[in-house]
Amino acid sequence: MSVREEFDEWATRGKDRGMADRHWHTAKHVLARMPVEDGDVVLDLGTGSGYAVRALADRGIERGYGIDGSPEMVHNARSYTESDDVAYLVGDFEYLPFEADSVDHAFSMEAFYYAADPHAALSELARVLQPGGTFYCAVDYYEENVYTHEWQSGIDIEMTLWDRAEYRQAFREAGFYVAEQDTVPDREVEIPPPEDFPIEGFESREEMVERYRTFGTLLTVGVAP
């Protein structure tokens, strides 16, 4: 199945909003770290419901662009705002329809690992970012976060499962400087009391704590030279 088919179906089933609500737990902390200024143009890769560019526009940027390979996702994202400061378009990570050096900062939440060729996606990002521009890449699905590995079995698209060091290395290979790597805890997801376990995906409360509070979301920040 293609990204388009898979995520068009998610979007028509309204999964874009549910994802956005859950991802917001950590995405808001990631977005807060971005050194955006009033005049900046910011790109969100795999924008889904499009919340990230809306949040940045509320904070104050020149323009936020959300790109997504699923027309239905983009259709939904567009319907959630009337703001002139954001725009959504359909496109693929590996074939970014933006001119070189045209973007100040880029963000991506829970989307990067769907790229058919993640190295090509990083090269494209390095191309469109201005010198000094950042790429804030946030993923829950990564090697150390073992509790997310099963996601692959539920989806037909091949997902990239890198560990922390592999993210750093791939960023550097694509020409990025690595400015930061961190795990951002999800402190908001409710974790039931010990007696409720096992529950879906977790044998014990400790496992669920580890998955959300410890592993949370892996953030890797690259800076274009």
Next chain:
Amino acid sequence: MSVREEFDEWATRGKDRGMADRHWHTAKHVLARMPVEDGDVVLDLGTGSGYAVRALADRGIERGYGIDGSPEMVHNARSYTESDDVAYLVGDFEYLPFEADSVDHAFSMEAFYYAADPHAALSELARVLQPGGTFYCAVDYYEENVYTHEWQSGIDIEMTLWDRAEYRQAFREAGFYVAEQDTVPDREVEIPPPEDFPIEGFESREEMVERYRTFGTLLTVGVAP
């Protein structure tokens, strides 16, 4: 009073350890974000007890250097470790005794604002850092964190009170890319129950919560081009 005189006195009174314990609440999160690799040389400016380079050496770096303008601070720092992977030296932020491009990453906690000329200190850092090297600058004393402003009255050294935007701007003026800016909450300092207030420095519990949990430590990350 000079930095040397002031902090030599702090060090002989053993204040270096107390500071380190308190600063560790947020410093450990800041250090965790640094993208250091095994072969890296890391510099700690205003090292005090020297804990930061010891922590990085434990995690795995080639060499950690702590520099401080107070010989007594350095004397103490040296006495806390026998590790070959760290070294401490006496020197000033504005006259760094390191060759150009000789450092992979730099860190500073609660020290940067003591520089007589913070712009000169940033220029020196940009000089010694390799292209792509980061400067992790952490301060509790900054404009938005109003509860720390009174510190100036207790010390004879003129302290730099910048706000978040001024940090970003000064970094950029010194040639750095700004990769991140964030406030790191201190979740560990114990905050007494409401009925105990007012206590020293805080009219109400809300104020103390704001000072530590909201304003915490301001982190600005610069990347050398």
Next chain:
Amino acid sequence: MKEDLMDIICCPLDKQTLELSITDEDDGDIIEGTLTCTECGEVYPIEDGIPNLLPPDMREDASA
């Protein structure tokens, strides 16, 4: 889409300039139209106000 998007977008394949042609516009919002690469001639649709800049082989019939 707003016309100022033209400042930043380009052909996803060869990164060359796109030419905008509008068939339906609503108060500054381009609802239907096309974006044509001035170099390779590839045509990208604008439908329901959304430009679809997927490479043609990923697009299929991308309308809802």
Next chain:
Amino acid sequence: MKEDLMDIICCPLDKQTLELSITDEDDGDIIEGTLTCTECGEVYPIEDGIPNLLPPDMREDASA
């Protein structure tokens, strides 16, 4: 200080090469000595195993 510190340090004033002279050493650890700038001739002390590379006017008598 260990001798390999020489790989990275320089004169804080003119950033030129320093020359190491050792008066007391303990198992690879240089306890007392001097660092002299090969360009400007400024002399920086090593005392109690710690090199003091403050500019001379900030140093005063920096020993404990």
